[in-house]
Amino acid sequence: MEKPWATSEAVRAADPDAGHGAGADFHLELSGPGGVRASLIRALREAVRSGRLAPGSRLPSSRTLAADLGLARNTVADAYGELVAEGWLTARQGSGTRVARRTAARAPERRTPPERALRRPAYDLRPGTADVSAFPRAAWLAAARRAMAAAPHEAFGRVDERGRPELRAALAGYLARARGVHADPERIVVCAGFTQGLGLVSRVLRERGVREMGVEEYGLWFHREALERAGLRCLPMPLDREGADVSVLEGGKAGARSVLITPAHQFPTGVPLHPARRAAVVDWAARTGGTVLEDDYDGEFRYDRQPVGCLQGLAPERIVYFGTASKSLAPGLRLAWMVLPEHLAGEVLAHKRAGEWSSGVLEQLTLAEFLASGAYDRHVRAMRLRYRRRRDRLVEVLAERAPHIKVTGIAAGLHAVLELPPGTEHTTLQAAAWEGLALEGLTRLRATPPAGSAPAPAGLIVGYGTPPDHAFPGALEALLRVLPPGE
């Protein structure tokens, strides 16, 4: 039944204006899997679709076609019946089998453009992703095997929109230990990326009467877009050497403001939030009932000291903690997590359930096993070393060969900010494009500033974590070629 069966026969085709059986020859390609009957159905369908069998035309009788093709008459009659049931053909007493008229309404032979090749730059120093060439394939597969062996049957069935309990338990332990998160597995919700979680929480806050969301003056534009899509207005908070100036949050109608912030390592400027400001934002939230969304996107990666713990532990009922596997493992996993205050959890889950935003259980179970077995810690340690070396190399090379370019921010994360001479950002990005070097500029990350503000300083965000090891030296050289010359 399964063996391909390929032949080709000339058959007298049907002509709408001629009697039965008269007309031009046409080919029926009987091939492919599934036996003769299935092949004949496919071939006839294709003949109708392509227009070779015109709408309204009469087909040969099943007896005639069977004789032509050397098939049993029943096989042909059966295929005709099938295509009548599907709507390709019509059969009326006395008028034989014809091609249905409506097939004339078929789509014009417009060709969709061929699969867009993902335009791939020669070098990629954009921020936001781990070095995916270092994805721990073997360790991940081993964890998948163990997870698959241990999973109860029900894991493959209906899903819990919070995420698998195995993963939430593993995350609770890890987050408490590594990031000081006050993490009850009951309050953890797994999501398919930070932006998905942000969208869910923003909608709930909007329904609760929040209208404005404090955002850092610089950050990812698609985060601000997600807030705006949820109906929130972005309220930019100026950044200085101590992080975001959270005093901007004061004022406004009670309960109408919340804030999105990256306290451990501001994205993109790379400063940690000053202890006084950490205190201030927590105080503000407690006083006004505001909610703090803490985006801990790269908290695992600090090179000069232990990372500063998260803010969430200070006020778990006022802070939503967000973490992700996109920086520690790979964005392709589409695994992130949030730790929610109790009072928000129910509504966030209701939204998640309604939109069927659940993640696949196998990758969740594998990550749980990866965390529990210590493989996650081992991978993070190895990557910390790799990224640290790259950062050191970047700083060193710039000091040597472009000493007029300053690297700002703490020794942490997967990216650095390079300050450029005023007015040179746009030309630098253009030069990078010509070099086949993908880069991100500071200007595009700026929230719309209030009218009359000073222009944004020129700068580049260099995602030194992005390229594979072998491509990093080349990417650095390309970067040096496009940087504006010194005095």
Place this chain on the structure above:
Amino acid sequence: MEKPWATSEAVRAADPDAGHGAGADFHLELSGPGGVRASLIRALREAVRSGRLAPGSRLPSSRTLAADLGLARNTVADAYGELVAEGWLTARQGSGTRVARRTAARAPERRTPPERALRRPAYDLRPGTADVSAFPRAAWLAAARRAMAAAPHEAFGRVDERGRPELRAALAGYLARARGVHADPERIVVCAGFTQGLGLVSRVLRERGVREMGVEEYGLWFHREALERAGLRCLPMPLDREGADVSVLEGGKAGARSVLITPAHQFPTGVPLHPARRAAVVDWAARTGGTVLEDDYDGEFRYDRQPVGCLQGLAPERIVYFGTASKSLAPGLRLAWMVLPEHLAGEVLAHKRAGEWSSGVLEQLTLAEFLASGAYDRHVRAMRLRYRRRRDRLVEVLAERAPHIKVTGIAAGLHAVLELPPGTEHTTLQAAAWEGLALEGLTRLRATPPAGSAPAPAGLIVGYGTPPDHAFPGALEALLRVLPPGE
């Protein structure tokens, strides 16, 4: 560094009103991974969190605490510094280190309820899921291993919201062969379940001016909810032995109506759409510019003959085809797909991108390999046999022991409808609940009928595909116990 280090020391605690070092004893449990410094930080944080170190209270000097604990003074000073940076403690010249005042705002010791045990009935005959005990774990892992070995690095990086090209190519081949879908990989969009895809398409249709969506009189209430959330009004189409009466779609403002339909095997009544009605709905769409959403949820499973091909091939520019792995493999995978008309693809993808609704790439790559290697066909064939036997057994047992109960619908799918005597559905479901048998009744699946309609007939949807093989006989017996007696 990694070995657990557990001890407990009595330390003179700080008292806000007393001088430095005076006060009650308290315990610091120094244990867990990460070395002495990390343990001390955790222990102090926990002491503040639990209230054992009161807000405002002064801590012993680092020298004193170090002596008490037998630690190096630097370790303690370092831990204090860390907790100041995190906002748990404050340090002021001349006033020593104190517990931050704001920690008084900590959450009350409200315990969240323990992890809700997923209430698991003794027997589950609800429809909507495959027998997940038969999930092909070994074959799936083998496919995952091959997929992992073959995947390019970029697969782990930024995602294409249409889904991985490997999966879309494999689906295009499979769907054309098995279901007669006119499937260009460019038009396929992978999603995390039918409802997610339905939500995306509905929003786009709403933006295009569609206001009403024809739905079959019986169907899943959460599908109707998804339509209503997108701002569409449901227009029920009566069902008879030929499927949905699509003439209801006529009328209304041009372009303001679309339709959601299950042509191969109506859910739940189990009839296929009659050829004349297939033709009528395609004609209607061509004439009015309406869009047909074809939910082909269990098209692989027909037991009496080859399945009827899909509707989509007849008018690919007017029909959105939806398929899913929830019935053929397992709902836990969260993998489904749609084949979109060219004119809808761009907007659907824009919505998907904005909400970060992408699925994990590893499961996508694994499914692609599973399809391409023939493992999918093998699994479907094996399951077809299993489900067919169960359906036969159900019909046989009812004929023998409850001949007054009629099974309706064609020999297909993973569920059957049992007609009950009028007025007995509610009591039957109650009896089932007492027996620990999960069942679905017909009434709950009915779209709100027009005022004055006849009451819904009484019936049960028996998902014979749901339980594992070993539990099926017990589930059948439970079902027989709860069925209303005959005359």
